[in-house]
Amino acid sequence: MIFHQIATGGCQSYLVGCPETCSAVLIDPALQQLDRYLGLAAREGLQLHYVVDTHTHADHFSAARALKERLGIPAVMHRKSRAPYADMRLDDGDMLIVGNIRLQAIHTPGHTDDSMSLMTDDRLFTGDTLLIGGTGRTDLPTGDPEALHDSLFNILLRLDPALKIFPAHDYQGRSWSTIGRELADNPRLRHRDKDAFVAMMQQLNLTAPDHMTEALRTNMSGGKTVAQLLAEAAGKVPFMSLDELRNRLAGGNGDFIILDVRERAAFDAAHIPGAQNLPRGQLELRVNQDLPDPTLRILTVCELGKVSTLAAATLRELGFSRATALDGGMKAWRERDYPVEASETPTA
Secondary structure, three states, X not given: OEEEEEEEOOEEEEEEEEOOOOEEEEEOOEHHHHHHHHHHHHHOOOEEEEEEOOOOOOOOOEOHHHHHHHHOOOEEEEOOOOOOOOOEEEOOOOEEEEOOEEEEEEEOXXXXXXXXXXXXXXXXXXXXXXXXXXXXXXXXXXXXXXXXXHHHHOOHHHOOOOOEEEEOEOOOOOOOEEHHHHHHHOHHHHOOOHHHHHHHHHOOOOOOOOOHHHHHHHHHHOOOOHHHHHHHHHOOOOEEOHHHHHHHHHOOOOOOEEEEOOOHHHHHHOEOOOOEEOOHHHHHHXXXXXXXXXXXXXXXXXXXXXXXHHHHXXXXXXXXXXXXXXXXXXXXXXXXXXXXXXXXXXXX
């Protein structure tokens, strides 16, 4: 078996390959590591046949949909998953065949209702059901402490004690454990009585994961993250540096329009000299009125440089082929003490 464990912070992904057939499966991939997975598979001479999420993740953005679309391979989840992009849905006991490797799905709800573990000859990928020294939490959407107790004590912990476990998360740099070691040392597994276990899980009072709302939205719906939208927009437009803009203003080079896409109040308080205001929320509705010449060079500006990137990409889609975004925003411009002006306040 070709085996790679790829850490992204506390998140763990797994590339499992068959050396005889050069086929592979990727388990619990994180979106920001997409190119790394592809590079690693290429280096090993492997062709991905499946990408699997063991459950709907709430703490990172899954790369399953992106890999499915790029490679034309099935995105695999449990049957109860709500993700519309999952086109192979497994029931308890179903098996994936990857060359000479067999991965059996075991439905292990509790952390989420679509949680599953994957078992092969000597190892078990436990998702967030069984962690090293812990278990998955049950206070997020579809979590159920009673179901988690059943998945642990009536299913996973009855497997071979020598079986290695590889969870989807570990925040202490540990890579694997065994069923036997967790039975002996895992503090959450000392509460074997169901009522005591449920009471313990309900009293954990854990903080919500970073980006939880966005992660659940994108992983459950197949929608895009804000970072993806920004990256796609940035790939469609060129940029101008703050220094280049300042030098052009100082040299009187005014062959372009500076379009400030912030709201009017922010624009009036301080803006780049000579800029005109067209808030991003009104861009499509006012573009024909405010920007009648599509051949003009337009430089979009916002507070932090993100909204202006989206605005420049939209302008290019609308036919303004010379739209450019400022690399940075008004915050950075002010911090460099570059020139600004305020709009005159009308008198009564």
